[in-house]
Amino acid sequence: MSERFLMGNEAIALGAVHAGVNVVSGYPGTPSTEILETVAKNNKDGSVYVEWSVNEKAALEVAAGAAYSGARALVTMKQVGLNVASDPLMSLAYVGVKGGMVIVSADDPGPISSQTEQDTRHFAQFAKLPVFDPSSPEEAYEMIQDAFECSERYGTPVLFRPTTRVCHGCASVNVKDSFEPHKPEGFVKDTMRWVIFPRTSYLNHCKIEKRDPVLGDEFSGYRFNTVTGSGRIGIATHGISYAYTNDALKDCGSAYKLFKVSTPNPFPERLALGFLDGLDEVVCIEELDPVIERALTYVCGKHHLNVKIRGKLDGTVQPAGENTVESVRDVLSEYLDLKYEQADFPHPPELPVRPPVLCAGCPHRGSFYAVKQAVKGRKAVFSGDIGCYTLGNAQPLDMVDTCLCMGADVTIAQGIHRVEPDTLNFSFIGDSTFFASGITGVVNAVYNQTDIILIVLDNSTTAMTGHQPHPGTGITMMGEVSTRVSIEKILNAVGCSYVKTVDPLDLAAAQAAVKEAADMKGVRAIIMKSPCIAVTKPQQTYTVDADKCINCKKCIRELGCPAIVLTGGKTTIEPGLCFGCGVCAQVCPVKAINN
Amino acid sequence: MTNILLCGVGGQGTVLASKLIAFAAMERGDSVRTSETIGMSQRGGCVVSHVRAGKDIDSPMLPKGSADIIIAFEPAEAVRNISYLRKGGTVIVNKKAVKPVTASLTGSSYDGSEALAYLEQNVSRLRILDGDDICEKCGSTKVLNIALLAAAAKTGELGMTVDELKNAIVKRIPRKFHELNLKAVELA
Secondary structure, eight states: EEEEEEEHHHHHHHHHHHHOOEEEEOOTTTTTTTTHHHHHHTTOOOOOOEEEESSSHHHHHHHHHHHHHHOOOOEEHHHHHHTTTTTHHHHHHHHHHHEEEEEEBBOSSOOSSSSSSHHHHHHHEEEEEEEEEOOOOOHHHHHHHHHHHHHHHHOOOOEEEOBBHSSSSSEEEEEEEOOOOOOOOOOOOOOOHOOOHHHHHHHHHHHHHHHHHHHHHHHHTTTEEEEOOOEEEEEEOOHHHHHHHHHHHTOOOOOOOEOSOOOSSSSOHHHHHHTTTTTTTEEEOOOSOOHHHHHHHHHHHHHOOOOOETTTTTTOOOOOOOOOOOHHHHHHHSSSOOOOOOOOOOOOOOOOOOOOOOOOOOOOOOOHHHHHTTTTSEEEEEEOOOOGGGGGGTTTTTTBBBBBBHHHHHHHHHHHHHTTTTSSEEEEEEEHHHHIIIIIHHHHHTTOOOOEEEEEEEEESSSSOOBBBBBBTOOTTTTTOOOOOHHHHHHHTOSSSEEEOOTTHHHHHHHHHHHHHTSSOSSSEEEEOOOOOOGGGOOOOOOOOOOTTOOHHHHHHHHHOTEEEEEEEEEEEEEOOOOOOHHHHHHHHTTOEEE | EEEEEEEETTTTSSSHHHHHHHHHHHTTTOEEEEEEEGGGGGGTTTEEEEOOOOSSSSSSSOOOTTTTEEEEEEEHHHHHHGGGGGEEEEEEEEEEOOTTTTTHHHHHOOSSSEEEHHHHHHOEEEEOOOHHHHHHHHHHHGGGGHHHHHHOOOOOSSSSSSHHHHHHHHHHHHHGGGGHHHHHHHOO
């Protein structure tokens, strides 16, 4: 063993590698992205197959096929990705696997960078799958190896659910220096096993219901499910909240029992009964849903225990958002004698707000601006999607009227069109999102003869999650160069009435294309193609000619580029920030901006 | 246990600074936990790194009122995180204000002076560092994080000595940047 300083996601990746994982697939999504990237980085000999799949459903199915063939397979995604993968997941829970298969679904209490505060532990109950919930990077490294072992022993896929603070927290972790590779047996044909039919599903459902109490009982003895302490007050917790709780309880003056639940499904009921024995009250400290709280309430009812279960359901704990050491302290100090010092600072002066904005030089700024100018004065709705370009919603661009989930821009626009046929319905989608879940929406629009204008913001990368390759880039996670999948060819092939690729940094050309498309009917598509500034070299920077500048501030008012600033009341361009996109030079009415 | 909070604006180099502190602590034989801001906030937003080094660390995030030292790369960010400082804790703050990227649009007149005045009134152990002057003397804007770390090490509150910092620089930063960064340590 050797000690390494690892991020939680790196620990999960190394744990999987040290469990002999053979196939790893996934789709990028904060806070899960670094897991797959770390496997790829530690795969110099190419012994593990690693891929970014087009979406989470594809990723899960690739991994399932590998696991059917006896390989150990890992799938990574964020929690909303699990929704996309839920169709194969629900059925796979019945069919089962041969090689160990672990699905990492990273939850995001807060939420810090997600659409929902959904809880994968709940999803595990719904799908009838075992779920592991690590409380630290060290534990995650060990636990993912246990998850593979559990999956293989019970022939079931297993969910692994870290949260943001475990994923992105770093710690000194003891890792193995060597490991045993796992040798897959290969696919063995067996219709009764691998082909899902109503009859086999009934039989498999019976097996699952029989298995769960057995597995729950085994989990009662699992080393990461623990009951410690004594007293009449109990605290039940999990994940990163376990760390917060321990911190809050430092120097606690009263007696308490502490129950840590690392496998909320199937619930370790026997261990819970031992915990509840002799208690008057239990406070459940959980993030996201009250999963442990409901389970303990059920156990108390089932066994006629007179123990009060407190938590989110009775308002003891806040219903939404992240826990912190302070929030846990506030709750527990009602029940226990907690000692802590609080610094008391006077109210601070008003501080600058720093909202995230599109980067200086971001090609999306040109795309949004071109569309905005081209349809000025016409009734238009702009449906947006998930990615950096959601930031197009900020002032002064204000070009995102709706945002729901991956791919929904294309289809929401169709629904709005059915109610407002006279409105120009634009949908904005990124290149990676187009491949992930945009194509079916476009086909839907063509088939149902909908009038929409699709703007594909093709910046040649998956920018928001840290620049992962995708089918349009032709780069794979195995370091190979594959065929670039052409967005333009796809749009032509499915029957769009108008398909044009333009450079959004050429505002005149981009606006002309939008105007042309706006006057037509059917599904019109414009690909605004220009690389993300993070994957390309800066161009020559621009400066404001102070003699020519009339200080009308049009560039500031209309573009909101972070590189354009006011210095002593004069409009100037920060040379360190300017990327040389030249959009401001095209907007300037007196040609005062030049390179 | 030493509790350290580093804060600034995306792109200022807080993450490398927290990694160097963690490296030095592990060389000493201490355990370390850190927590970083990753995601949307990196794009010109506020960033915070929590670092805890020592024995028996539970939460990777500092409880409020527990930081032995706050290393702030920007005055307003120091004030924004002041509730993390323990009674009698130390603040090292870089003098230069970073205007929000939306300042020209919103007409914000923020220049950092009010934030610095607040710190001077409310923090007894305060060092305002002219990090940009050090960067200029070293010929690189990239040494701001090392300059701030060195200033923090020199207070004795960081749990990392100046020698440990120099060792971390030599072991963790590419060779061609050693001289530059070691000079920043001396100047801080």
